[in-house]
Structures are given as structure tokens and as C-alpha cells.
Amino acid sequence: MKCYGRLSICVAVVLSLTRPASAAPCKDIPTVWTLGGIQVVDGVQTATRIYSDGQPYADSAASGVGAAIKICSGTYDAVLQVGGGRPILFNFSGANLLDSSYPPPPAWTANGPFASPPPNFHCPGSPCTLLNIRNILNFGSAPRTQYYKLYTRLASGFVAPDKNIYHLPMHNAATSNVASNTNDGFVNAPYQNARVVVEHYPAGQGPQECGTKECWIVEPETPLAIGSLSPSAENASLISNDQSVNYGQFSVPFHLTIAVK
Secondary structure, three states, X not given: OXXXXXXXXXXXXXXXXXXXXXXXXXXXXXXXXXXXXXXXXXXXXXXXXXEOOOOOEEOEOOOOEEXXXXXXXXXXXXXXXXXXXXXXXXXXXXXXXXXXOOOOOOHHHHOOOXXXXXXXXXXXXXXXXXXXXXXXXXXXXXOOOOOEEEEEOEEEEEXXXXXXXXXXOEOOOOOOOOOOOOXXXXXXXXXXXXXXXXXXXXXXXXXXHHOOOOEEEEEEOOOOOOOOOOOOOOEEEEEXXXXXXXXXXXXXXXXXXXXXX
């Protein structure tokens, strides 16, 4: 290489040739969620209690759906968030695991299915309805070109018919892929909750519901599964928005298919 003029010009040329290229900006993985209507619990088809409005939820700002695996935040969580344009449906009727030592659950839990958010409801923070499957990539170490299975947790938030926000966490202190929380004892009560099971399939190798895409099938662990500490299927605790009140546990089967968009 030749340098012309002052040394400063020569150095500038050298630096321009040796400076590494800028790193590509971080991008989360956009996904499509399908909330199925059936979970098979110990060989019996059981209606799910968290389900869709009839269509998949694809990551799209235009439709008010955020559906992505959070790489950039470092959590590796799979998160579905919906705004006023698309609801998620819940049904608590007949699902309560009664325990007299807990406060009576809200009256709406006995009234059947409802949509969150309700029509024309404006959340104080948008969006206000979400499902969060913790650490679905096991901190990025899971082999995405292979099948794998891990045990994790469900976090959630939704707007009930009384227009208040509640949480429906499904924790288990025994999950090896997610660190324990300080509120595990509060959330895992009166019974230790079922674990959330994630099965990953590479593109083109999953069941029919995956299509040709890489996907994750997510269900709560059934009570007879090895390692489950739950005496009933799919325990999840109903928690107030400020997480100060536990209204007891509910049997909440669900079946989620999360595919790369």
C-alpha cells in the first residue's frame, strides 16, 4: 500500500482497511402461535382452557399481535402479546381446585368462557394480554437442528370480565431449565404446580400441526408423568394483578404450537 501526503492521511487509510465490519443488529425470532382446543391428558382428550379466537396469532404490528422469541433481551422467552384487535379466550368454569384456606375466587370464574381483552377495553399498559413460555431456547444452548425437550414455566396476564388484570402463572420449583423465583412458595400453593413441557422439532420434522416450519409444542405436564409433582392435571394459580392475593389453583390444560414465521 502507498501513502500520499501527510501521515494522518496514511493512518486514516490503514484504519479504514482494518476496522472490522459493524455487527449485525440483534433481531428477535418472529413466530406464529396456534392455541389448540384439545390437550390429551393421560390418554383422554380434554378441552383446553386457554384457546384462540379461531385463527393463529402471527407476529404483525398491523394486527396488534406481538409473537416472538426474545433473543435481544437475553431471556430466550417465547412471548405472545395481543392488543384490542385480537383476543385470547379463557375458561375457568368448573376448574377450581377448592381449598377453604384461600380467598374465594372472583365470581366471574364460574361464568364460562370470556375474551381478553374485552371489546373496547383500553389497557393501562398496552398490550395487557400475554402468554410467556420461559427460556424456550435454554439460553440459546438448545440444538435447533435437532429434537429436544425441556421443562419450563408459564407466565401470563389477562383482563377478566370484571375489567381487572390477573395473572395465571404455572411454576414448578423443580424445573431445571428456569431458575427458581422468590415467590415460588406463594405461587405453588396449595399444591406444587405441574411443569410446562416444551418439545422442539426442526423444520420439516415436526408433527402435522407444525407444517414445514421449525416449531415448539408446549403443554402442561400431566399428573401421571414422571417428575410431575402435581396431584391434579395442569395446576395454575390465579393471582391478583399486584400479586398479593392467591385465589387458589385451577386445572388449566392448554396446547400451544409455536412456529417460526
